[in-house]
Amino acid sequence: MLYTEHSWKNAANNTDGFIDIVLEDEHGTSLMIVECKRVLESSWIFLNADISVKNRRHAKAWVTCYISGNTGYFGWTDLALEPSCPESQYCVTFGQDAKSKPMLERVGAELVFAIEGLADEENPFHARRQDSIRIYFSVIVTTAHLKLCTFDPKEISLDDGKVSASSFQDVPYVRFRKQLSTQSLKPNFTEGLGHLVRTKEHTVFVVNAEYFSDFLKSFEIDDRVFRRLASR
Known part of the structure; x- marks a missing residue:
């Protein structure tokens, strides 16, 4: 353990807090x-709009890299790593105010800002x-039970928005990936508009506390x- 209740400040968007x-x-x-998120008798349901469950190895992380005293890399990038696990961009938690920003998105965005602030520090x-x-x-480590809900988007009713068939399975951890940042990098005209989306996406590992040691x-x-970072 390196720090506990460590203060951070993100100068880019004037946010601050404690890790x-x-x-x-x-x-x-x-x-x-x-x-850390402690909840009582609660489940977080991650949606998987695919009939099959596919585990992912990639995740976005912040990298600070110096080679021979020169800056090799300083920013967000996608990396391959274990453990592989399901990836989802939607999470349903019960008891939230429908008008407020979803809890997981809010906490995930704060983690992104905290990492940028800590990396600068x-x-x-x-x-x-x-x-x-x-x-x-x-x-994010939580006492909530993590469940993956798999369904076919074609089975969603346009009348009431309900899905006619779905399956649930318990998972020890999941990659939560979506746009969590309002800031994007400088436009990359060679990669097109899709690059704008990817630069705002981030990965947050959500882990059930009982499986954190295994994780x-x-x-x-x-x-x-x-090797890729060293060759930059």
């Missing part, structure tokens, strides 16, 4: 910025080193990621 827990691996390379320390790689991940043990970044 519950920051975990660091033994090599000082990977960090998990963790938000730590950057001068790593810039002093000749070679340094620092990768930051967003994680940490199986967490491993693909070796090809480090």
Whole structure:
């Protein structure tokens, strides 16, 4: 454990707050910025608009990389890593005010802003080193039961918005990925409008507290990621 209740400030959008827990691996390379959510007898239902459940290995993380004293990378990028798990961009939680911003989107956005603020804060320390790689991940650990709801979008009724058939399964963790940032990078005209969408997307790992230890043990970044960063 590196920090607890660590204050952060994001100068880009003038937001601030406190991070519950920051975990660091033994090599000082990977960090998990963790938000803890304790709820009683509650389930978070993640929607999967596909008949089959496909596990994903990619996730977006912040990377600070220095090579021979020069900045190799400083920003968000997609990485391949384990554990693979289902990915969803919609989550249903009961008891929320229908007019307020959904809880998971709000917490996820705060984690994104916190990582950017923490990366800025730590950057001068790593810039002093000749070679340094620092990768930051967003994680929510909760006592809520996590369920994956699989359905066929064609089965949704246009009359009442209900789905006629669906299946549910318990999952220990899930990748929650969607647009959580209102800021985008400079336009990349060669990649088209789809690039604007992808730059605002972020990945938040949502983990049931009972499986957090298993999640940490199986967490491993693909070796090809480090080779790619080192070759920039």
